[in-house]
Amino acid sequence: MxxxxxxxxxxxxxxxxxxxxxxxxxxxxxxxxxxxxxxxxxxxxxxxxxxxxxxxxxxxxxxxxxxxxxxxxxxxxxxxxxxxxxxxxxxxxxxxxxxxxxxxxxxxxxxxxxxxxxxxxxxxxxxxxxxxxxxxxxxxxxxxxxxxxxxxxxxxxxxxxxxxxxxxxxAVTSEAFGEGVRRFVFGLAKKVLIADTLAGPADAVFALGPEALGPAIAWLGVAAYTLQIYFDFSGYSDMAIGIGLMLGFRLPENFLHPYASRSITEFWRRWHISLSSWFRDYLYIPLGGSRRGPARTYLNLWIVFLFCGLWHGAAWTFVLWGAYHGLLLVVERLGAGAALRRAPGGLAVAVTVLLVAGGWVLFRAADVTAALDLYAALAGRAGALAQPLALHANAHVWTAMAAGALLSLPVYPALESRLVARGIHPAARAAGAVATLALLVLTIVGISGQTHSPFLYFRF
Structure with missing residues (x-):
């Protein structure tokens, strides 16, 4: 179910x-x-x-x-x-x-x-x-x-x-129940309206052979998957937290706008927080953490992320994905992280998202050969039968990508905090309830028009 x-x-x-x-x-x-x-x-x-x-x-x-x-x-x-x-x-x-x-x-x-x-x-x-x-x-x-x-x-x-x-x-309170409903609906919308919409172009591009890949179509597929996996997984977490609130439980947050991070280190403090904190407390710290000098710290980081990759799946692509993130964290510790912190915020975020998206190629590809073919296309290689963007990206897809890119940033929390600071008028609360209902109706319409799409993390 x-x-x-x-x-x-x-x-x-x-x-x-x-x-x-x-x-x-x-x-x-x-x-x-x-x-x-x-x-x-x-x-x-x-x-x-x-x-x-x-x-x-x-x-x-x-x-x-x-x-x-x-x-x-x-x-x-x-x-x-x-x-x-x-x-x-x-x-x-x-x-x-x-x-x-x-x-x-x-x-x-x-x-x-x-x-x-x-x-x-x-x-x-x-x-x-x-x-x-x-x-x-x-x-x-x-x-x-x-x-x-x-x-x-x-x-x-x-x-x-x-x-x-x-x-x-x-205790199940009316306030927590209402918060849970809102959180569940928002997570359901993230899954159905954004993640499932972007699953089409992402799956299609990652299934292409090298002869059908070109730079434009490759970047479309990677961008679609980068947004799909975030809205799919964070949408599930939102729904889980929402159901928990409706039952009287407060489950921990699992995502804090990771694509707004200014470094890979910050990304892992915001992405799948419950997993990264688990590895920190039950593997990284027992290995010695950062207490035994820089060389041992770098080794510990790399070991942790090798296991993180393996945890996600039994394939060399996952092992390489974990090794890639471990290497990025070591490079940041060696000085790249300080350079990112000194860079303008927008540039640091863009670099971080680009590095993360590059890792998603390994995470999503069927095997290492397919990943290398996609990397080559991202770098500019075009196959003899390279497919055009229009074949996989219509207005619906572009709208979902634009909405995903916007909602990946902490725009909504910033707006909500401003309203709270000014004192939310009862009419504003009513408007929020109406908006939640409208989003639910829109999502149900989306469900009725789509084939069933399981959550990506169900296979892990």
């Missing part, structure tokens, strides 16, 4: 929200767990057993970590933590990387969201071992944390310590 599908929008979500509001407080967690498992089983069938098996395993290991701390020295806690991390990574490797590592001899269907709920489970075990989080009251509470349907299949990656108190006790 996908957030932008009519089944979810007009059946599952309204039913879950209504029953959650009507349920007594003591029954809400159990109801949400059942709803989340139904949501997962809708698309994954029997693989829901893997999710529940992961919940049981990590809950029991977490209990052993706590008990080991009460009975003995820290060594036993660390051994149980290492066992739990190894078990989680073993499942991830088996389902996600076995086919790649064995050349296809051993391959399994990739369960939706396995990369996300595996990282959540690992963070739970480490936080319990570090005593940064209290153990859950029950298996049901922990299973709800791991399976909570708004963010189950594509994040944000939520730490147990950030959700534990909300699982134990939360």
């Amino acid at each position: 996908v957030f932008s599908q009519p089944t979810f929008l007009f059946a599952f979500l309204p039913l879950v929200l209504g029953l959650h509001l009507l349920a007594p407080r003591w029954a809400r967690n159990g109801f949400l767990l059942l709803a989340s498992l139904l949501f997962y089983a809708w698309g994954e069938g029997g693989l829901v057993g893997l999710l529940m098996g992961s919940a049981v395993l990590n809950y029991l290991v977490g209990r052993r970590i706590v008990r080991a701390g009460e009975e003995s020295a820290g060594g036993s806690r660390r051994r149980w933590t290492a066992f739990g991390i190894g078990a989680n990574l073993g499942l991830l490797v088996l389902f996600k990387y076995a086919g790649w590592l064995t050349g296809g001899a051993l391959a399994f269907d990739l369960p939706l969201g396995i990369s996300f709920f595996t990282f959540q489970a690992i963070s739970f075990l480490v936080d319990i071992e570090r005593r940064d989080a209290e153990p859950p009251r029950s298996l049901g509470d922990f299973a709800l944390y791991l399976a909570l349907f708004p963010q189950l299949v594509a994040g944000p990656i939520v730490r147990y310590r950030d959700l534990a108190a909300q699982i134990r006790e939360r």
Whole structure:
């Protein structure tokens, strides 16, 4: 089931929200767990057993970590933590990387969201071992944390310590519910009206062979994908956060206008924040962070982003994408970052977006050869049958690109902060509600006229 599908929008979500509001407080967690498992089983069938098996395993290991701390020295806690991390990574490797590592001899269907709920489970075990989080009251509470349907299949990656108190006790207020509706509608519009519109030219260009590529069509495809992946993924995060608010949860922000960044370092503080902070806290800092001198810092950065690339997918293109971003961060530490900070803001942003877009070529290309062909076209090489722009870019596409470019910048938050500073008149609030309703209607019309387009991060 996908957030932008009519089944979810007009059946599952309204039913879950209504029953959650009507349920007594003591029954809400159990109801949400059942709803989340139904949501997962809708698309994954029997693989829901893997999710529940992961919940049981990590809950029991977490209990052993706590008990080991009460009975003995820290060594036993660390051994149980290492066992739990190894078990989680073993499942991830088996389902996600076995086919790649064995050349296809051993391959399994990739369960939706396995990369996300595996990282959540690992963070739970480490936080319990570090005593940064209290153990859950029950298996049901922990299973709800791991399976909570708004963010189950594509994040944000939520730490147990950030959700534990909300699982134990939360309230659904009219103000938060209204904020959640607005956030959900805005995210749905980003997905349907911008990301799905740009998916057409992006998919078409990345599927072309070198003979059909030319500079103009190559730049169109890269620009379309650069905007598509942002509005697709941030749209999902907005919807997840919005549904969370309607259920009484406050999930962490995952995007803060990353294409307004003035450096790659700043980009990774704004893009997929829950993932980059996870790697910082559970890999970069344990490796030594920046505490062991410049050379070790650069190596640690590179290792982290190699793993970040691998986390996204079992392919050499993802490994190279991670290595590319790790190299960019090292180059910034060596002095390029200071130069960008001294440059005019618009120039620094343009350079950063160009570098990020160059990386998206590796991220999206079917293989390394296809990526090299596209790079050659971006640099000016034109094939004998290079296709014209008009074949893939109509007025609808150009409008979506223009809207995407504008909304990638913090224009709306700046306008909203000005209105808040001046004191929003009730009429302005009513106008906002009408605008949200109009956007929802426009989005529903868009859904009815498009074929189903899954979220890009579902395959990770």
